[in-house]
Amino acid sequence: MRCKALLIKNLILSLCLASSVNPIMAQSHNWKPAMQGINELTRPTNLPPRIITHGPLGKTWYVGSYLDEDSLYRCAAYWENEKWHPFPATFDRNSYGLSMAQYGDTVILAGSFRLHTLKGDSSLFNKTSTWIKMHNDSVWADTVNYYFSPKEILVSGDSLFSTCYYQNPIDTIEALVLSPDKGATWRYPFSPMHPTLDPRYFGINIKIGLHKGSIYVTNNIDSLGSPFKGIARYDGQQWHSLGQGVPGFNSKVWDFAFYQDDLYIGGNFNNIYPNDPGESFARWNEATQQWEDVGRGVERIIESFLVYDSLLFAIAGRSRFGDATIPYLAAWDGDKWCGTPQAWYPNPKSVGFHQDTLLAYFNFNPVIDGDTLPQLLYYDGDYVNGPDANCSTPGLGREEAEPKPADGFSLYPNPSQGSFTLEATASESIKVVAIYNTQGQLVWQKEFTERLPKVEIHLPQSPPGLYLVKVNNHHAQQIIVK
Numbered sequence: 001m002r003c004k005a006l007l008i009k010n011l012i013l014s015l016c017l018a019s020s021v022n023p024i025m026a027q028s029h030n031w032k033p034a035m036q037g038i039n040e041l042t043r044p045t046n047l048p049p050r051i052i053t054h055g056p057l058g059k060t061w062y063v064g065s066y067l068d069e070d071s072l073y074r075c076a077a078y079w080e081n082e083k084w085h086p087f088p089a090t091f092d093r094n095s096y097g098l099s100m101a102q103y104g105d106t107v108i109l110a111g112s113f114r115l116h117t118l119k120g121d122s123s124l125f126n127k128t129s130t131w132i133k134m135h136n137d138s139v140w141a142d143t144v145n146y147y148f149s150p151k152e153i154l155v156s157g158d159s160l161f162s163t164c165y166y167q168n169p170i171d172t173i174e175a176l177v178l179s180p181d182k183g184a185t186w187r188y189p190f191s192p193m194h195p196t197l198d199p200r201y202f203g204i205n206i207k208i209g210l211h212k213g214s215i216y217v218t219n220n221i222d223s224l225g226s227p228f229k230g231i232a233r234y235d236g237q238q239w240h241s242l243g244q245g246v247p248g249f250n251s252k253v254w255d256f257a258f259y260q261d262d263l264y265i266g267g268n269f270n271n272i273y274p275n276d277p278g279e280s281f282a283r284w285n286e287a288t289q290q291w292e293d294v295g296r297g298v299e300r301i302i303e304s305f306l307v308y309d310s311l312l313f314a315i316a317g318r319s320r321f322g323d324a325t326i327p328y329l330a331a332w333d334g335d336k337w338c339g340t341p342q343a344w345y346p347n348p349k350s351v352g353f354h355q356d357t358l359l360a361y362f363n364f365n366p367v368i369d370g371d372t373l374p375q376l377l378y379y380d381g382d383y384v385n386g387p388d389a390n391c392s393t394p395g396l397g398r399e400e401a402e403p404k405p406a407d408g409f410s411l412y413p414n415p416s417q418g419s420f421t422l423e424a425t426a427s428e429s430i431k432v433v434a435i436y437n438t439q440g441q442l443v444w445q446k447e448f449t450e451r452l453p454k455v456e457i458h459l460p461q462s463p464p465g466l467y468l469v470k471v472n473n474h475h476a477q478q479i480i481v482k
Helices: 001-017
Strands: 032-033 038-041 050-052 063-068 073-080 083-086 089-090 095-104 106-120 128-135 138-142 147-156 159-167 170-181 208-211 216-217 230-234 239-241 252-259 262-268 279-287 290-292 302-308 311-316 330-331 337-339 348-356 357-361 375-378 411-412 419-424 429-439 441-451 454-458 465-471 475-482
Touching: 001 375, 050 095, 050 357, 073 095, 073 106, 095 159, 106 138, 106 147, 128 147, 147 208, 159 208, 159 330, 208 252, 216 302, 230 252, 230 302, 262 302, 262 311, 302 348, 411 475, 429 454, 441 454
Parallel strands: 050 348, 095 147, 252 302
Antiparallel strands: 032 375, 038 063, 050 063, 063 073, 063 095, 073 083, 073 089, 089 106, 095 106, 106 128, 128 138, 147 159, 159 170, 208 216, 216 230, 230 239, 252 262, 262 279, 279 290, 302 311, 311 330, 330 337, 348 357, 357 375, 411 419, 419 454, 429 441, 429 465, 465 475
């Protein structure tokens, strides 16, 4: 009887333990833990970790700080076979990674580091560094004078661009810097000062991007009403504003992305303030040189973008994208927003992809459909086109900005079959012609060697629709192709 009672007791205990297993096992949603290879995420800095898609070596990286399964402090790892594999260096608990880049065959991990080992070699124990470099089987540490907290690194040709604290013997400046020699030395300033003030007013939290030979930067500390406020473009010689900028009193651009060759911005702005470009989301129309309020806006601040495959992903603070209810994360295809609605909190801080698998990082353990989950997750399924996905009304991206009339020019026939005549009817003649579709994409362009009174234009294989003809970079007129 005693053995039988003990057996029954053990059976009851087993059932109780089974029922107390992490509720993840019983979840109905598609979010799954992505913590394999990581024991604990740590936050020695208030700058959030990042997931970098298509990072160095063609891999998806987590960059920040964490304890691995052996309780060693690491600052970067790549995701492969559903496990994080560490960058081959260990660090002091206060170390953290901020960014990564690949320059040729050299991988650069940038941040603030106090070393323990490099590939098991402890000879550099306690050495401080801002750069850890890896080339094939070699790993080494670099420290650059005056250069700290490299939050963003971009590679363009033979140069590296970075945002950082640049500290010279006199003062500390928040700045953009350039390196012509793989990060061995840095030049400051590599460009003219801030468009209207001086370099410190860019702020360390700026976002930088390179597109068609120009450098774009977020610029949220400029004076109220400045057309450079929000985002500005540097062409290598001077700064350019984009329309009226983002002039609202509290308006800011938190991120931008080039998607389908168009510039999109996201941030804290809305249509309440005159001349603000939209509601948290806007697109630059190169043809009209104006911002467009596309997609009927987003309910709250867009914090970051990610372009992956044929989609633009946006992380926002609330649940409405266009006219669809999609909490926190949705994808824009140029025509509509899509995503999978679920009861979750809070919003992710960084997302990325590994071979079409969506990965997400959260500042603290998220609660999704009542389940408390780890800070790193992956989505098991198609977040955008799956059976539970929700989409906004198609066509939200086809709002049309009113073009400036082309005074002094005529187009005929209009409508046309794709071949038409552009003729100057006033004193100004024709030097440059550019034609855009309603998505703002350039479909035809030509600069003539001399100014002409009339030109014949033939659009090759252009689908029927509305087009914008821009003359001499400042006149615009619409034409319909049947």
